[in-house]
Amino acid sequence: xxxxxxxxxxxxxxxxxxxxxxxxxxxxxxxxxxxxxxxNVSDSEKIKGMLTTMGYGLTEDVEKADFVLFNTCAVRGHxxxxxxxxxxxxxxxxxxxxxxxxxxxxxxxxxQIIADKVRKSYPYxxxxxxxxxxxxxxxxxxxxxxxxGRIFEISQDSSEIVExxxxxxxxxxxxxxxxxxxxxxxxxxxIVPYVRGRERSRASEExxxxxxxxxxxxxxxxxxxxxxxxxxxxxxxEDINFSKLLRRLNAIEGDFVIRFMTSHPKDCTKELIxxxxxxxxxxxxxxLPFQSGSDRVLKQMNRRYDSKGYLELINxxxxxxxxxxxxxxxxxxxPGETYEDFEKTVKLVKEVEFASLFTFIxxxxxxxxxxxxxxxxxxxxxGVWFNELLKVQEEIGRxxxxxxxxxxxxxxxxxxxxxxxxxxxxxxNIEIMFEGSDQLLGQFVDVKITQYTNxxxxxxx
Ligand code: SF4
Numbered sequence: 067x068x069x070x071x072x073x074x075x076x077x078x079x080x081x082x083x084x085x086x087x088x089x090x091x092x093x094x095x096x097x098x099x100x101x102x103x104x105x106n107v108s109d110s111e112k113i114k115g116m117l118t119t120m121g122y123g124l125t126e127d128v129e130k131a132d133f134v135l136f137n138t139c140a141v142r143g144h145x146x147x148x149x150x151x152x153x154x155x156x157x158x159x160x161x162x163x164x165x166x167x168x169x170x171x172x173x174x175x176x177x178q179i180i181a182d183k184v185r186k187s188y189p190y191x192x193x194x195x196x197x198x199x200x201x202x203x204x205x206x207x208x209x210x211x212x213x214x215g216r217i218f219e220i221s222q223d224s225s226e227i228v229e230x231x232x233x234x235x236x237x238x239x240x241x242x243x244x245x246x247x248x249x250x251x252x253x254x255x256x257i258v259p260y261v262r263g264r265e266r267s268r269a270s271e272e273x274x275x276x277x278x279x280x281x282x283x284x285x286x287x288x289x290x291x292x293x294x295x296x297x298x299x300x301x302x303x304e305d306i307n308f309s310k311l312l313r314r315l316n317a318i319e320g321d322f323v324i325r326f327m328t329s330h331p332k333d334c335t336k337e338l339i340x341x342x343x344x345x346x347x348x349x350x351x352x353x354l355p356f357q358s359g360s361d362r363v364l365k366q367m368n369r370r371y372d373s374k375g376y377l378e379l380i381n382x383x384x385x386x387x388x389x390x391x392x393x394x395x396x397x398x399x400x401p402g403e404t405y406e407d408f409e410k411t412v413k414l415v416k417e418v419e420f421a422s423l424f425t426f427i428x429x430x431x432x433x434x435x436x437x438x439x440x441x442x443x444x445x446x447x448x449g450v451w452f453n454e455l456l457k458v459q460e461e462i463g464r465x466x467x468x469x470x471x472x473x474x475x476x477x478x479x480x481x482x483x484x485x486x487x488x489x490x491x492x493x494x495n496i497e498i499m500f501e502g503s504d505q506l507l508g509q510f511v512d513v514k515i516t517q518y519t520n521x522x523x524x525x526x527x
Pocket of ligand 1: 250256259330
């Protein structure tokens with residue numbers, strides 16, 4: 067049973083609230099830089115919620131900021147380089163504003179090697195804290211503002227889920243809703259289990275409560291988050307799994323839709339596919355990362371499914387879910403992958419006909435098993451394979467989209483492209499642009515697709 071400690075049991079929020087005006091003589095401003103996935107976006111919303119509750123305002127302007135935080139991602143090397151570049155720039159701002167606090171958190175910060183580097187090479191970083199202690203931010207700020215030395219806290223304890231953290235949401239249409247944290251899968255290329263800890267699920271009543279609150283506040287899309295949402299419920303005392311959770315969310319009154327990410331194919335069950343097919347509010351799209359079409363490579367990746375099983379799932383979903391679309395992540399050039407292996411990936415891509423793909427050239431992550439596997443293929447060669455795959459997918463995307471011209475879909479208007487031009491997504495996660503007033507943002511409208519060039523365009527009917 068997971069402990070629910072409640073947020074801020076030691077009262078640091080109020081303590082910070084009291085001292086901020088004395089230190090800054092005004093409402094101090096905080097700037098949050100977020101890198102990486104939606105989980106980080108969601109974490110940053112909690113961080114902003116804690117900061118505003120403590121008395122900070124928010125800003126996008128580093129010149130005006132009194133607290134600057136980098137919420138980092140460790141999944142790919144180039145993102146890390148970018149973060150270090152941006153932290154480096156803070157030296158000049160810190161010289162101008164002596165009371166400024168510079169902080170680093172997130173998946174990069176959770177790694178000892180990164181913490182050591184920051185400690186040594188970036189002396190103007192005041193706080194560094196890992197993914198398991200984010201909710202202790204008020205304590206860290208209080209201690210730093212009241213004379214503590216630099217604070218570096220990367221506790222490995224990931225057993226607790228802290229509920230009741232205030233959230234300052236970025237948008238008003240889509241609400242991110244984490245349902246579980248961490249991952250137990252240990253895919254050999256992936257750093258996530260090392261930086262996010264073991265898999266743990268939130269109690270379903272907390273999730274339902276948060277979803278109801280989002281719907282009441284006018285949110286139209288509830289986006290469930292987790293490294294592996296399909297294994298939701300493991301370790302909880304209650305009789306629940308992801309399918310049951312979806313059914314309970316689907317039963318909440320109101321006009322809204324439910325999306326989720328990410329699903330692991332090994333945990334994607336027929337029960338889940340049936341649930342998506344039967345629940346009207348659950349969108350008809352599955353993000354099901356297959357990573358490689360070669361069973362040999364999948365084994366090396368420790369993915370624990372094979373291409374045959376994956377295709378069976380896809381075909382079952384095509385049969386059951388009307389209009390279903392699929393997206394996937396693919397790694398090109400995993401250590402030891404041959405061109406023959408890569409051809410199997412291309413074959414699978416052609417067979418499934420994905421709506422779109424998130425394709426990456428393999429990037430070694432320190433501390434993962436794959437980083438020490440022999441990798442004889444050059445980056446240049448991997449780049450050629452990568453481009454070949456992109457071309458195949460472009461052609462599939464073109465052909466899929468052309469077939470949609472003339473059809474009408476219910477679309478949630480979620481953004482403004484330019485003056486008078488809106489865009490939104492269908493239930494199958496297809497993006498359409500159409501003319502309309504910004505009053506329609508956050509509303510469902512029926513849109514007929516009229517043309518496809520580089521994107522789908524339509525008109526409200
Ligand atoms: S399922 Fe694999 S790729 Fe996904 S977070 Fe877990 S270890 Fe990483």
